[in-house]
Amino acid sequence: MNITILGAGAMGSLFGGLLAQSGQQVTLLDINDGHLAAIRSDGLLLATDSGERRITGLHACRPEQATGHPDLLLVFTKTLHTDSALRSVAGHIAGHTLVLTLQNGLGNAEALSRHVAPQQVLIGMTNWPADMVGPGQVHSHGQGMVRVLAPGSRERNASQEVAAVLDAAGLNCAVDPQVWTSIWEKVAFNAALNSLCAVTGCTVGQLDAAPEGVALARSIVLEVVAVARSQGIELDAQGCLDSVAFAIAHHRTHKPSMLQDVLAGRPTEIGSINGQVLERARQAGVPVPHTETLLGLLRLIETVSYTHLRAHETPEH
Numbered sequence: 001m002n003i004t005i006l007g008a009g010a011m012g013s014l015f016g017g018l019l020a021q022s023g024q025q026v027t028l029l030d031i032n033d034g035h036l037a038a039i040r041s042d043g044l045l046l047a048t049d050s051g052e053r054r055i056t057g058l059h060a061c062r063p064e065q066a067t068g069h070p071d072l073l074l075v076f077t078k079t080l081h082t083d084s085a086l087r088s089v090a091g092h093i094a095g096h097t098l099v100l101t102l103q104n105g106l107g108n109a110e111a112l113s114r115h116v117a118p119q120q121v122l123i124g125m126t127n128w129p130a131d132m133v134g135p136g137q138v139h140s141h142g143q144g145m146v147r148v149l150a151p152g153s154r155e156r157n158a159s160q161e162v163a164a165v166l167d168a169a170g171l172n173c174a175v176d177p178q179v180w181t182s183i184w185e186k187v188a189f190n191a192a193l194n195s196l197c198a199v200t201g202c203t204v205g206q207l208d209a210a211p212e213g214v215a216l217a218r219s220i221v222l223e224v225v226a227v228a229r230s231q232g233i234e235l236d237a238q239g240c241l242d243s244v245a246f247a248i249a250h251h252r253t254h255k256p257s258m259l260q261d262v263l264a265g266r267p268t269e270i271g272s273i274n275g276q277v278l279e280r281a282r283q284a285g286v287p288v289p290h291t292e293t294l295l296g297l298l299r300l301i302e303t304v305s306y307t308h309l310r311a312h313e314t315p316e317h
Helices: 010-021 035-041 080-089 108-113 154-169 179-200 203-211 209-228 237-250 257-263 274-284 291-312
Strands: 002-006 025-029 044-048 051-055 059-061 074-075 096-103 123-126 131-134 137-140 144-147 174-175
Touching: 002 010, 002 059, 010 025, 010 035, 010 044, 010 137, 010 154, 035 059, 044 108, 044 144, 074 080, 080 108, 080 131, 080 179, 096 154, 108 123, 108 137, 123 179, 144 154, 144 179, 154 257, 179 203, 179 237, 179 257, 179 291, 203 209, 209 237, 209 274, 209 291, 257 291, 274 291
Parallel strands: 002 025, 002 074, 025 059, 044 137, 074 096, 096 123, 144 174
Antiparallel strands: 044 051, 123 144, 131 137
């Protein structure tokens, strides 16, 4: 299969590397020129639980340099960049190209459908861990899975084919008619841990430094569960709470991507996580005070951080 990865950060590079290693033809698209140059020069250095290896044969370039028409476009960009990223590769997408989103949050299928026909869209969720440790270097330790689904019944065979290709690459992928449950479960997890860590500057494990940290995480999870149920998605509340508790206990030094974005002065994905939950909560009349407060705090932090960076920029002469 001819596969293009749009957004070759840690997750995109992990998937691209494993797919290339399994025999697929893979192109990585990103705007991180140093990362792309390292991959072109030396290949992708990928370290997983099965060992370290250098994967060559990957085509790596900027989106505007993409050529040809892939069978599958796998979207891993930050959600706030989805529209601009897809516009940048509009000429790279053909009528036969399937477009799969494995991005965080909600609203991703709708975003893809603004750029391609609905029958080309596949939705999914993954919880594979991945960290970029340097240009051309990605680590992934621990296990994960991928769940995919074509929203329309006519595309069922397409989702089966894509799932088989991802599964053959060792990504533990299956077609899941209940994929929306998996997506909402991840939203509950991220709304609690990502936003709390981003606001406080805590690592995941530091959230239990005070009882209030754990209590806040639990409250946010239960709010998201209530909103999901208002949308007809029945989540296992205790299962969601257990996942958060496990992360706090065992992923103690982890800095979620949202915290990393705050520390780097970058915009976060809070809009597609807490923001989308709040939008649906208001439509359904479900109160989500903790989720809403964290959204407001992150918006304030983003604005102050951006203003601070702009104020300290050196004027060009």
